[in-house]
Amino acid sequence: AYVVTENCIKCKYQDCVDVCPVDCFYEGENFLVINPDECIDCGVCEPECPAEAIMPDSEEAAAPWREINRKYADLWPNISRKGTVPEEASLWNGKPDKARLFSE
Numbered sequence: 150a151y152v153v154t155e156n157c158i159k160c161k162y163q164d165c166v167d168v169c170p171v172d173c174f175y176e177g178e179n180f181l182v183i184n185p186d187e188c189i190d191c192g193v194c195e196p197e198c199p200a201e202a203i204m205p206d207s208e209e210a211a212a213p214w215r216e217i218n219r220k221y222a223d224l225w226p227n228i229s230r231k232g233t234v235p236e237e238a239s240l241w242n243g244k245p246d247k248a249r250l251f252s253e
């Protein structure tokens with residue numbers, strides 16, 4: 150499966166949501182996750198993310214995010230259409246150490 154990783158936090162551009170053929174994204178306050186059991190590994194979301202936050206779960210940088218995607222996909226509501234992008238998204242894009250800002 151593909152996973153959403155750290156740089157999505159506080160960016161949440163949601164371009165990924167609009168292209169997913171199986172609507173397997175779930176929305177938290179400042180982050181999105183992918184349900185790994187629903188993702189069909191098509192890969193179309195990966196190049197759409199302006200924050201380059203999406204990657205295959207086999208990548209090393211994805212490791213800390215695998216369980217987070219699985220866990221919160223069960224807890225958060227599904228999102229199938231792009232909504233409002235956070236006002237300061239571009240300011241947060243690429244900022245280091247965003248993991249501590251993750252909102253449940």
Ligand code: SF4
Pocket residue numbers: 151168169170171172173183187188189190191192193194195
């Ligand atoms: Fe959806 Fe495909 Fe991205 Fe998986 S890889 S989340 S199925 S767009």
Ligand code: F3S
Pocket residue numbers: 153156157158160161162163164165166180181197198199200201202203
């Ligand atoms: Fe996040 Fe990128 Fe989607 S910033 S909401 S993974 S387009």
